[in-house]
Amino acid sequence: MKLHKESKGTLTVAITAIAVLGFLSIYFLQMWSLVVIIPLFILLGLVFWFFRVPNRDILDHKENVIAPVDGKVVMIKEVTEDEFLKEKCIQVSIFMSPLNVHICRYPVSGNVVYKKHHKGKYLVAWHEKSSTDNERTTIAVDSLLHHKVVFRQIAGYVARRIVMNCNEGDAAKAGHEFGFIKFGSRMDIFLPLDTEITCKIGDKTKGGIDVIAKLI
Template identity: 80%
Template sequence: MKLHRESKGTITVATILFIIISVLAIYFLKMWSLLIIMPLLVVYSLVFWFFRVPDRNILEHRENVIAPVDGKVVMIKEVDETEFLKEKAIQVSIFMSPLNVHICRYPVSGKVIYKKYHPGKYLVAWHEKSSTENERTTVAVETVTNHKVVFRQIAGYVARRIVFYCNEGDQAKAGHEFGFIKFGSRMDVFLPLDTEIICKIGDITKGGLDVIARMKD
């Protein structure tokens, strides 16, 4: 199983803690040490599972808006996007549990024209105010169909580290990685009002594979 590059520090710390606690359990608890070691082993294995990188066949897309993450669609509504678009847009929000793959992917193809990191709170990721009050990043892409699309990584109650690798002027390719969020979190995508929304609330998405909307060419 391939692991994400963001896993190195977390797995190193987890390995050291696992070894130390296991040795102490064996030394002090003897035959009862398995009561500590087995649950700890499950948690240790979940750390590896969280940082997995699935092998996915990413296709080329023009009008399609691709699910940027693995997760569950929790919101589809018309909102005012006040940071970059400064106009009404359709917001599609996808929540990621700690068990989901947490690679963040471009939802559309085009050119990166804006990026910004915002420090903030750590409300639960499905809270509506987390989109504007939590630690987050905002990226805007001018698509190959001449639309402007904004998407936002949002830290959740557990997530405390967001990374994004893109820079203004980069070419965005729908379905390809641009960042990562550690543990529970959410992504919002803001689309033009005339976008055809294909997904619905409650849908389970596969990042880079599922089409969630389609824009007019």
């Protein structure tokens, strides 16, 4: 199983901590040490699972809006995006649990025209105000159909690190990676009002694969 490059620091800390705790449990608990050691190895297995990088065949897209993350669609509504678009649009929000793949992918192809990191709170990721109050990044892409599409990585109650590996002027390719979030979080996508939404609340998404909307 291939692991994401963002796993290095976390795994180093986790393996060191588990080794120390395992040694102490053997020293002090002796025959009862398995009561501690087994849960520690389960926890380590979950950390490895969190940073997995699945093999996915990413296709080329022009009008399709691709799910940027693995997760569950928790919101589809008309809102006003005040940071970049400054107009009404359709917001599609996808919540990621700690068990989901947390690679963040471009939802559309085009050119990156805006990026910004915002410090903020750590409300639970499904909270409606997390989109404006939590630590987050905002990225805008001028799509191949010349629509401005905004998407936002949002930290959650558990997520404490957002990675955004893109710059203004970069070429965006739908389904390809631009960042990562640790551990459990949300992604918001802001689309033009005339966009054809092809997903519904409750749908499970596979990042880079599933089509969640079509630009017109």
